[in-house]
Amino acid sequence: MMARWRGGQGNWWAAFVRLAPTLWLAAFFLLPFLIIVKISLSQTAIAQPPYTPTFDLAAGLAGLRAFLAALSLESYRILGSDFLYLASYLKSLQVAAVSSVILLIIGYPIAYGMARLHPRWQPIALVLVILPFWTSFLIRIYAWINILQREGLFNTALAALGLVDTPVAWLSSDTAVYIGIVYSYLPFMVLPLYATLEKTDATLLEAAADLGCPRWRAFWLVTVPLSAPGVAAGVLLCFIPIFGEFVIPDLLGDSRSVMIGQTLWTEFFANKDWPAASAVAVVLVGILLLPIVLHQRAQARADKD
Amino acid sequence: MRRGFAPWADAGARALLRLQGVSKRYGDIVAVDALDLDIFEGEFFALLGPSGCGKTTLLRLLAGFETPAQGSILLAGEDIAAVPPYRRPVNMMFQTYALFPHLSVAGNIAFGLRQERLGRAAIEARVAEMLALVQLEGLGARKPHQLSGGQRQRVALARALAKRPRVLLLDEPLAALDKKLRAQTQFELVNLQARLGTTFVIVTHDQEEAMTMAHRIGVMDRGRLMQVAEPSELYEQPNSRWVAGFIGEVNLIEGRVAALEPGIAVVAALGGHFRVGATAGVGPGDSVCIAVRPEKVRVANAPAAAPTDNCLAGSVVDIGYLGGMSSYQVRVADGFLVRAAIANATRRTTPPIGWDTQVCLTFAPQDAVLLTR
Ligand SMILES: Nc1ncnc2c1ncn2[C@@H]1O[C@H](COP(=O)(O)OP(=O)(O)O)[C@@H](O)[C@H]1O
Ligand SMILES: [Mg+2]
Numbered sequence: 138m139m140a141r142w143r144g145g146q147g148n149w150w151a152a153f154v155r156l157a158p159t160l161w162l163a164a165f166f167l168l169p170f171l172i173i174v175k176i177s178l179s180q181t182a183i184a185q186p187p188y189t190p191t192f193d194l195a196a197g198l199a200g201l202r203a204f205l206a207a208l209s210l211e212s213y214r215i216l217g218s219d220f221l222y223l224a225s226y227l228k229s230l231q232v233a234a235v236s237s238v239i240l241l242i243i244g245y246p247i248a249y250g251m252a253r254l255h256p257r258w259q260p261i262a263l264v265l266v267i268l269p270f271w272t273s274f275l276i277r278i279y280a281w282i283n284i285l286q287r288e289g290l291f292n293t294a295l296a297a298l299g300l301v302d303t304p305v306a307w308l309s310s311d312t313a314v315y316i317g318i319v320y321s322y323l324p325f326m327v328l329p330l331y332a333t334l335e336k337t338d339a340t341l342l343e344a345a346a347d348l349g350c351p352r353w354r355a356f357w358l359v360t361v362p363l364s365a366p367g368v369a370a371g372v373l374l375c376f377i378p379i380f381g382e383f384v385i386p387d388l389l390g391d392s393r394s395v396m397i398g399q400t401l402w403t404e405f406f407a408n409k410d411w412p413a414a415s416a417v418a419v420v421l422v423g424i425l426l427l428p429i430v431l432h433q434r435a436q437a438r439a440d441k442d
Numbered sequence: 443m444r445r446g447f448a449p450w451a452d453a454g455a456r457a458l459l460r461l462q463g464v465s466k467r468y469g470d471i472v473a474v475d476a477l478d479l480d481i482f483e484g485e486f487f488a489l490l491g492p493s494g495c496g497k498t499t500l501l502r503l504l505a506g507f508e509t510p511a512q513g514s515i516l517l518a519g520e521d522i523a524a525v526p527p528y529r530r531p532v533n534m535m536f537q538t539y540a541l542f543p544h545l546s547v548a549g550n551i552a553f554g555l556r557q558e559r560l561g562r563a564a565i566e567a568r569v570a571e572m573l574a575l576v577q578l579e580g581l582g583a584r585k586p587h588q589l590s591g592g593q594r595q596r597v598a599l600a601r602a603l604a605k606r607p608r609v610l611l612l613d614e615p616l617a618a619l620d621k622k623l624r625a626q627t628q629f630e631l632v633n634l635q636a637r638l639g640t641t642f643v644i645v646t647h648d649q650e651e652a653m654t655m656a657h658r659i660g661v662m663d664r665g666r667l668m669q670v671a672e673p674s675e676l677y678e679q680p681n682s683r684w685v686a687g688f689i690g691e692v693n694l695i696e697g698r699v700a701a702l703e704p705g706i707a708v709v710a711a712l713g714g715h716f717r718v719g720a721t722a723g724v725g726p727g728d729s730v731c732i733a734v735r736p737e738k739v740r741v742a743n744a745p746a747a748a749p750t751d752n753c754l755a756g757s758v759v760d761i762g763y764l765g766g767m768s769s770y771q772v773r774v775a776d777g778f779l780v781r782a783a784i785a786n787a788t789r790r791t792t793p794p795i796g797w798d799t800q801v802c803l804t805f806a807p808q809d810a811v812l813l814t815r
Contacts, residue, residue, distance in 0.1 A: 343507055344540035346527040348554030348605065358553075362544045 170422065177415035178208040188411050212416035222417065225400040226424070232311075232396055233380040236318045237372050243319065244326035244371060249360075251327070252334035259335070266324050266331075274321065278388050281317050282308065285389070313389035318379055325378075326371040333367030334360070366439075369432055377425050397421055448672075449482040450658060456519070458483040458641055459504070459609060464513035466499055466665075473499040475665035476513070481609075486635050486642045488652035491662030492688075497645040498537075500662070501611050504643065505534045517608065528557070533607035537614045539598035541586040547597050548573070548582035554605040572600040575634070592623050599631075603640070612644040616651065628655055649689055653677070661685050677735075682815035686733040693739070693780050694813075695732040699724055707812055708751075712775045715751050717807045724814060731813040738809040739782035741770060742802040743795055754780055754803040758795060770795070772803055 179188040190207035193200045216222045251262045269277060284290045285307040292304040307313050337360055345355035383398030390396070395403075397417065404414035449455040457480035466474040473496045481487045489497045502508045503515065506527030515523045522530055533554070541550050548569050555565045573579050576596035586594055595615065602610055615631070616624045632655050635642045646652050652659045653673040660670045669676060669685045680686035683694055697711025707720040709732055718732055756774035763786075770782045780803055784794075795801060 338540070340536055340538055340540040341542060343505075343527070344534075344536060344542070345553070346507075347505055347534045348601070349528045349557035350553075351526075351528050354557075359542060365544075 170419075173415045173418050175208075176411050177212050177413075177419050178210065179412045180207075180209065180211060181410050181412055186411065187409050212412040213420075215413060216416050216420065222397075222400065225395055225397040226420075228394055229380045229382075229397040232314060232318065232382070232386070233376045236315060236322065236379050237376045239315065239319050240322055240326040240375050241368065241372060244323060244330055245368075247323075248327045248330035248334050248367075251331050252337070263331070266327050269324065275384065277321070278317055278385060281313070281320065282388060285313055285316070308389060309391045311391065311394075314386050317385040317389045318382065321385060322375045322379060325374045329370035329374060330364065330367045333364045333370075337363055366436075369435070373428060373432055376428060380425060381421060447484070447657065449485070450480065455482060457481060457516075458485075458518060459643075460514075460516040462514050462516070464500075464503060464510045464515060466496075466503060466508055466510055472665050474503065474510070477665070477667055479660060479667060479670065481641060481643060483641055484639050486632065486655060486657045487644070488656035488659045489643065489645045489662060490649055490652040490659050491647065493647055495662045496665040497647075497662055498613055499665075501534065501613050501643065501645050504609065505532060505611055506530050531605075531608045532611060533602040533605055533609075534611040535598050535602040535613065535615050537617060539586075539594050539618075541594060541597055541601070543586055545585075546582060547578065547584050547586070547589070550586065550597055551582075551601045551604050554601065558605070568604055572604050575603070576600045591618055591620075592627070595619060595627070599634075603638070607640065609641045609643060612642060614645055614647070616646075616648075624651075631655060661688060663688075679811060680733060680813070683731050683733070683813050684815075686811070686813060691736050691781060691783075693732075693734050693736065695734070695778070695780075697730060697732060699726050699728045699730055702726060706807055709812070712754065712778055714753065714775070716810070717751050718810045718812045719808050721812045721814065724812060728814065732810050733813050734805050734810040736769065736781040736783035737767075737785070738805055739780065740804050741772075741782050741784060741795055742804065743799065752804050752807065756780065756801065756803065758797055758799045758801060761795075761797060770801075772801060774803070 176188060179190060181187060182189045190204050192204045196203070247266075251259060251266075254262055286292075287304045287306065287308075289307075291307060292301070295301045296304070307316075341359050341363070342352075342355050345359050346352065350358060381398045382396060383402055386396045387399055387402070401414055401417045401421070404410045404417060408414075459479075459481040461477055461479040464474055464477045465472065475496075477500070489500060491497050499508060503510055506522070506525060510523055513523070514521045517530070517532070542553065545553065551569045551572050552565050555568055560568070569582065570579075573582055576599055578593060578596055578600070581589070581593065586597065589597065595618070599615070602612075612631075616627055619627060628651060631642075631644075644652075644655065653676075656673065658670060658672055659676055661668045661676065663684060668688075669681045671679070671681075676685065676689055680689060680692075686692045687694065695711050695716070697709040697716065699707050700710040700715060701708040702720060702725070703717075705720055706717050707724055707730070709716045709718055709730060711732065716732055724730060754772070754774040756772040758770055759773045759779070760769075760771035762769040762771075766786060767783045768786055770784065772780045772782060774780055782803055
């Protein structure tokens with residue numbers, strides 16, 4: 138009897154551990170998301186909260202029917218009709234895509250170099266990559282404002298080198314945004330790349346050399362294909378948050394060409410249009426699910442063969 | 443094994459691979475120590491030695507993954523010590539196989555051919571040929587992780603042979619296989635080598651494997667080649683105590699040369715005299731070692747009435763029944779233990795000679811080897 142009881146308890150615990158991620162997602166992603174979906178189907182109102190309808194439990198079934206009847210797709214219609222939104226989405230797509238490519242180009246050599254370091258130095262290199270996280274993200278972005286401003290470090294250096302005569306206006310430009318984003322997200326690209334490259338079996342490179350492949354070609358034929366999972370992880374880890382990035386473009390970017398995160402912020406806090414803001418967020422989540430689903434599919438395929 | 447194939451015995455023959463004074467160090471460790479070795483075209487050569495003796499390092503020097511600190515490595519007369527691995531006409535089969543996990547079986551076999559910029563049709567034809575050679579037809583599209591250990595081993599072999607190397611290097615190629623598969627694969631490798639005529643250099647720590655497969659064996663210890671010889675010579679004519687002890691079982695009886703007769707040395711050891719075929723260069727008074735294999739020791743039941751030469755009197759302390767053989771341990775003078783093996787030529791359930799029996803062990807002068815090293 139005792140053994141059975143204990144077995145039952147064990148099963149409970151196992152079930153909980155198996156379900157924990159799902160429960161977590163349900164409580165902290167799915168539920169808030171459903172609330173956002175609901176708000177996106179409402180209309181703005183000068184009230185507290187600033188939208189209607191609100192669901193009144195006391196009104197019972199009739200109340201529920203009235204509530205459902207009051208929901209509408211008006212916010213989504215606005216989203217489709219005003220070019221501002223589409224422009225913001227495209228801007229986000231452009232920034233996320235270009236930044237991811239730049240991050241990959243810069244991050245890959247760094248990760249590759251780290252993976253080839255003597256094992257004694259690798260933990261130190263790893264700490265150096267994570268070191269920026271010791272300082273607040275916001276402070277580091279403000280530091281970039283300082284560096285990039287008209288009389289800042291960057292222009293001073295360029296002038297000292299004789300590369301420019303008059304200071305360049307770096308701030309409030311796409312360049313500044315890219316600098317800020319690439320700087321901030323580099324560790325998220327380097328770490329997954331390093332994790333895969335570090336595991337590369339050196340014997341495979343010897344086998345390639347043995348079969349007549351010089352080192353540089355072995356890099357392209359063996360190292361790069363084998364690091365594909367790291368590339369996918371790094372790109373995904375950067376692309377998704379960059380797409381919704383708000384702080385960096387807001388502080389460093391041009392206010393005339395905004396990313397979707399900024400549009401969302403404006404709807405919420407400046408226009409107090411919660412339904413529109415929620416609709417923007419719902420569409421954003423929909424867009425970002427796409428690369429994740431593609432990645433999962435690719436992975437399932439890779440696992441199968 | 444090909445009959446009459448012995449280019450090493452021919453003074454006029456030129457070696458395909460010639461190592462001269464080759465050394466390799468890792469810090470303080472001398473992995474390969476001033477090593478000289480000739481390997482001939484078409485030979486199946488085995489490097490045999492205990493773990494850590496430098497076999498893999500020697501193979502890696504031949505493949506080009508390591509460069510020697512001293513010495514030269516000549517392939518068909520040309521020094522290749524400084525030639526990078528990707529330009530050597532030599533291929534290696536790795537101990538871990540090192541198959542590319544992202545490529546199919548066919549992709550793995552074609553990898554080396556692609557580096558030669560062969561045409562597509564030529565590559566496909568060669569891949570098909572190699573798949574047939576290792577009996578993996580129809581598995582070309584599989585990925586390495588979808589294969590069994592034995593199949594992976596064949597892919598590695600096919601990949602290494604696809605480029606028609608002058609020399610194929612095999613680092614413990616059978617170590618990862620189970621016993622039954624290993625025996626079968628040994629046989630197949632020997633057949634394959636005989637059919638292709640490619641020079642094989644195989645590394646192993648398994649002496650039985652080396653004995654059954656190779657034309658000649660180089661026995662290594664601590665970076666040095668102790669003896670290079672055909673399997674039978676290695677067993678019957680070891681050149682040192684170390685080699686005699688490393689290959690098979692042996693009784694090593696230390697003594698001193700008492701007298702020399704024509705072709706025979708009389709050795710004083712264990713309180714008696716032993717007549718052994720003399721080795722060139724031994725003189726009276728030299729301290730020597732008599733090496734005699736257990737199966738060459740005869741066990742006589744009754745102790746000899748009067749001690750004669752080549753007789754070790756003692757009592758049986760242990761008997762091991764091994765099926766085809768029985769192994770006897772006999773304690774002789776000074777508490778020295780001598781091992782004798784007797785073929786069980788007839789069916790018997792009790793040993794012909796029992797425990798604690800007083801016996802006399804003898805051996806013929808030509809059945810023992812006199813060692814000075
Ligand atoms: N890359 C290396 N760095 C340092 N020492 C090594 C290296 N490779 C081999 N050795 C040492 O050289 C010796 C010979 O090694 P190895 O050739 O692998 O022996 P085997 O293959 O006969 O077991 C060993 O003592 C080993 O520890
Ligand atoms: Mg080894």
